[in-house]
């Protein structure tokens with residue numbers, strides 16, 4: 001799992017677009033009253049609560065204790081737990097597993113264990129509805145950070161996994177899930193925070209890229225990243241940074 005340092009308050013106040021965009025994925029899930037739904041990587045529970053509003057009986061799991069603590073405080077009537085998705089064992093099968101903007105934090109080599117857990121957790125006619133960063137997601141941002149790190153002699157880690165349809169569909173199938181819908185699409189995403197929006201995004205989500213980087217270099221790298229990306233990702237009129245998001249969205253079902 002990722003070592004990213006999450007600040008749940010900051011996540012909610014400055015990066016609310018994550019949940020806002022996730023509403024499309026909730027619509028695709030189309031949760032029904034009484035259905036049992038697992039929210040895999042629930043974060044601070046915003047979408048979990050939205051799914052619960054439909055009358056579904058939902059359980060949210062997340063690997064980060066601080067996120068689960070915040071979710072439980074915000075929505076005390078809902079069920080949340082800290083769990084490793086590779087090893088999660090539900091008491092009863094689910095009608096649906098939902099996941100938004102979480103699977104890309106799980107390292108490539110752990111996805112088969114997670115997908116196998118999902119297949120086991122689903123009822124025979126259940127469904128898995130998910131969205132994650134797809135191939136090429138935040139490629140401009142990642143390239144700029146790597147270039148700035150490289151200039152100063154640092155080697156960046158690989159915190160995210162952004163697969164293509166061609167790469168991920170066979171993994172779903174190999175783990176007993178049949179893909180019924182899949183799309184990979186650009187979704188340029190305006191960042192909150194005005195002029196500071198890009199550095200706030202990098203500081204929130206790019207922690208793992210900065211392992212071993214000292215405080216002074218950290219600041220210089222963030223400024224260097226801004227200068228590299230200003231011509232393509234910053235709109236001076238609206239003072240808004242736009243991240244080059246690409247999403248992989250899919251629906252899968254247990255193979256009969």
Ligand code: BEZ
Nearest residue numbers: 101133137138160205245
């Ligand atoms: C994403 O939702 O695509 C994403 C979020 C944080 C880091 C990388 C990607």
